[in-house]
Amino acid sequence: MSPARFQVQLSDRARAQRAAMKPGARDALDAGMRRLAASPYGLGSEQAPGRPQTKDRRVVSFPDAIVLYWVHADVLVITAVDIIH
Structure with missing residues (x-):
C-alpha cells in the first residue's frame, strides 16, 4: 500500500499570488x-516562525517562491496561505 497523498489547496491570497507569477515560475511552483x-514535512520544509x-x-522554499502552508493531517490537506515570489 502506498503512502497517502495530501490534497493541495490555496487560500484566496495564495491563489492571487500564484496567478501573478510568470508562467515558468508558476509551473515550477505547481510541480x-x-x-x-x-x-x-519533507522537501527541506521547516516549522514556520511565529505563534503558535x-x-x-x-x-518551504522553491526556486522561484517561498510558500507558507498549513498541514491538516487529519483530513490529508495542505493549504498554501502565502506565496512570496
Missing part, C-alpha cells in the same frame, strides 16, 4: 506543491 503533497509554534505550520 513543487505536487511533490510536497507526497511529503508535507506547531509542526503543522510550515514554510
Whole structure:
C-alpha cells in the first residue's frame, strides 16, 4: 500500500499570488506543491516562525517562491496561505 497523498489547496491570497507569477515560475511552483503533497514535512520544509509554534505550520522554499502552508493531517490537506515570489 502506498503512502497517502495530501490534497493541495490555496487560500484566496495564495491563489492571487500564484496567478501573478510568470508562467515558468508558476509551473515550477505547481510541480513543487505536487511533490510536497507526497511529503508535507519533507522537501527541506521547516516549522514556520511565529505563534503558535506547531509542526503543522510550515514554510518551504522553491526556486522561484517561498510558500507558507498549513498541514491538516487529519483530513490529508495542505493549504498554501502565502506565496512570496
